[in-house]
Amino acid sequence: MPFGAARFGFTVTKKLGGAVVRNRIRRRLKAAVALVAPKLAHKEHDYVLVARLAALDREFADIKKDLERALHRVHHPAAAPQKGKNPLGGAG
Numbered sequence: 001m002p003f004g005a006a007r008f009g010f011t012v013t014k015k016l017g018g019a020v021v022r023n024r025i026r027r028r029l030k031a032a033v034a035l036v037a038p039k040l041a042h043k044e045h046d047y048v049l050v051a052r053l054a055a056l057d058r059e060f061a062d063i064k065k066d067l068e069r070a071l072h073r074v075h076h077p078a079a080a081p082q083k084g085k086n087p088l089g090g091a092g
Contacts, residue, residue, distance in 0.1 A: 006041035012051040025055045040071040
């Protein structure tokens with residue numbers, strides 16, 4: 001990986017299933033990252049994706065869209081919807 005490139009980490013817990021299930025989820029997330037990151041990930045940033053069981057059966061196009069939305073929200077927080085957010089930091 002070139003110096004300064006974005007780095008991605010994946011958290012896929014045993015609660016999601018056995019090794020076969022966890023590895024399949026991880027592979028699907030890595031494939032989505034490979035397609036989306038070159039356009040949307042910022043250099044010298046570290047990202048951690050926390051897998052959910054839905055990633056196992058969700059349409060790949062939807063996983064990719066979810067990742068695109070998440071990266072956009074991370075880098076453009078003012079554009080993210082603020083529904084239910086309390087400006088003082090408490091629950092909405």
